[in-house]
Amino acid sequence: MEEKMNTKNRKVLTIVILLIFIISFLFSGCNLLQRRYEKVVTKNYTVSSSGKNILKIDNDNGNIKIVNNSKDSNIYVRADIKLHLTKRELKSENYENMASIKIDSSDNEIKITSYYTIEKDIIKFGRKSININYTIEVPRHLDLEVENINGDIVIRDNDGNIRISNINGDAELKSLTGKIFAELKNGKIKCELDSTKGINLSAVNGKVDFRIGENFTGNFDMQTVNGKIKRETVNFSSIVSDKKSFKGSIGSTDTKVLIETVNGNITITKRRDI
Numbered sequence: 001m002e003e004k005m006n007t008k009n010r011k012v013l014t015i016v017i018l019l020i021f022i023i024s025f026l027f028s029g030c031n032l033l034q035r036r037y038e039k040v041v042t043k044n045y046t047v048s049s050s051g052k053n054i055l056k057i058d059n060d061n062g063n064i065k066i067v068n069n070s071k072d073s074n075i076y077v078r079a080d081i082k083l084h085l086t087k088r089e090l091k092s093e094n095y096e097n098m099a100s101i102k103i104d105s106s107d108n109e110i111k112i113t114s115y116y117t118i119e120k121d122i123i124k125f126g127r128k129s130i131n132i133n134y135t136i137e138v139p140r141h142l143d144l145e146v147e148n149i150n151g152d153i154v155i156r157d158n159d160g161n162i163r164i165s166n167i168n169g170d171a172e173l174k175s176l177t178g179k180i181f182a183e184l185k186n187g188k189i190k191c192e193l194d195s196t197k198g199i200n201l202s203a204v205n206g207k208v209d210f211r212i213g214e215n216f217t218g219n220f221d222m223q224t225v226n227g228k229i230k231r232e233t234v235n236f237s238s239i240v241s242d243k244k245s246f247k248g249s250i251g252s253t254d255t256k257v258l259i260e261t262v263n264g265n266i267t268i269t270k271r272r273d274i
Contacts, residue, residue, distance in 0.1 A: 036084040036129065041096050045077040045103060047110055054143040054160075055136075056111040061150045062132040063169075068157035069137035076137040077103070077112065084129035099130050112136075143178070152187075161197075170206070188264065192271065200258045207264035211271045217251030222259040222266050230267040 049055075050073055057064060062082075069076060081099050089095050097117060104111045114132045131151070138144070143160040146153055153164055154172045161178040164171060171182055173191045179198040182189055188206040191199075194213035201208050207227070212218075212234070220236065222229050223245045236248030259266050 036086060037090050039083045039085055039090065039095065041081040041083065043079045043081065043101060045079075045101070047075040047077065047103060047105060049073050049075050049110070049139050049142060051108065052105070052110050052142065053108045054110070054145060055138055056109060056145040057134065057136070057147070058112070059114045059132060059134065059146075059148045059151065060116070061130060062114070062134065062148075063151040063153070064134045064136070064146055064148055065154040066134075066136045066138060066144060066146070066156070066158070068140045070140075073139050075110065075139070075142075077101075078135045080133045080135075082131040082133065099132055101132070196255060196257070198256055200256075202260045203264050204262045205264065206261070208259055208261055208266045210259065210266070210268050212250075212268070213271055215251075216270075217253040218255045218257040219249045219253065220247065220257045220259070220268070222246045222268075224260070224264070224266055225262045227261045227263065227265045230265060232267065232269045233272075234268050234270050 055075065079101050081096075083095055083098060085095055099117070100115045102113045102115060104113075112134070116130055133151070138158070140157060140159045142158070144155060144158065144162050144164075146155070146164040146166075148165070148169060149167045151169045152171070153166050153169065155162060155164070155176065156174045158175075159177045161180075162173065162176055163181045164183070166184045166187055168186045169184075170187045171184055171189045173180060173182065173189070173193070176193060177195055177197065180191075180196065181200045182202065184203045184206055186205045187203065189201050189203050189208045191201065191209070192211040193199075194216060196216075196218060199218070201210070225244065229241075229244070229246045231246070234250070236250060239246070239248040241247065
C-alpha cells in the first residue's frame with residue numbers, strides 16, 4: 001500500500017514539473033517569437049595606464065580588437081553594445097541597462113569586465129541576444145590577458161606578453177614581440193610574427209596558420225590529433241618528425257615555439273616581403 005502511494009506521488013510530481021516546464025516555455029516562447037529590432041549603444045572610456053603593467057579583459061558574446069595607441073599613455077576603450085529588442089523593450093528607457101561594463105584599476109593592473117542583466121524566468125531558455133564588441137587602443141608595452149566566449153579576438157602591434165583564452169571564436173595575432181599563450185576551443189588561430197620571446201598555441205576543433213618573417217628564429221615542437229602538419233617555404237634544421245608530430249629549428253636560439261591541435265591542421269609558411 002505504501003509503495004503504491006509513493007509511486008502515485010512520484011507520478012503527480014512528474015506531472016507538476018512537466019506543467020511548469022510547458023507553461024514556462026509558452027511564456028518565454030511568446031517573447032522569443034516576437035520580431036526584434038537591432039539597437040547599438042556605444043560607450044567610450046579613457047583610462048590612464050600610468051603605473052600599470054597589464055590589461056585584463058573578460059567578455060561573453062562579442063568580438064575584441066586590441067591595437068596600438070602611439071599617441072599617449074592612455075587606454076581608449078570603445079564598447080559597441082548590440083541589442084536585439086522587442087518593440088516593447090525598444091520603447092522602454094531601460095534597455096541600456098541590459099548590459100554594463102565595469103573597469104577596475106588597482107595595483108598594477110586594469111580589468112575590463114562585461115556584465116549582462118539576469119532574466120528572472122522560472123526556466124531560463126537563454127540570454128537575450130546581446131553582444132558587446134570592443135575596440136581598444138593600448139600602449140604597446142602593456143601585457144594583455146583576454147578571456148572571451150562566442151566572438152573573435154584580434155591583437156596587433158604589441159610588445160607585452162599575451163595570454164588569451166577563447167571559446168567559439170577565432171584569434172588573429174599579428175606583429176607581437178612578447179611571449180604568447182593562446183588556447184582556443186572551436187576556433188582557428190591565425191598568427192603572423194617577425195620575432196618572439198616564446199609561443200604556445202593550442203586549438204581544439206580548429207586549425208593554426210602561422211606565418212613567420214624572413215628573420216624569424218625558434219625551436220618548433222608541433223603535434224596534432226586528427227590533423228596534418230604542413231611546412232611551406234620554410235627551411236628547418238635538426239628535424240625529428242612523423243605523421244602527427246614535428247620538431248625542428250630555425251636559426252640558433254633557445255626560444256620555444258609550441259603548437260598543438262585537435263581536429264585541425266598546422267600550417268607554417270614564410271612571409272615573402274616585397
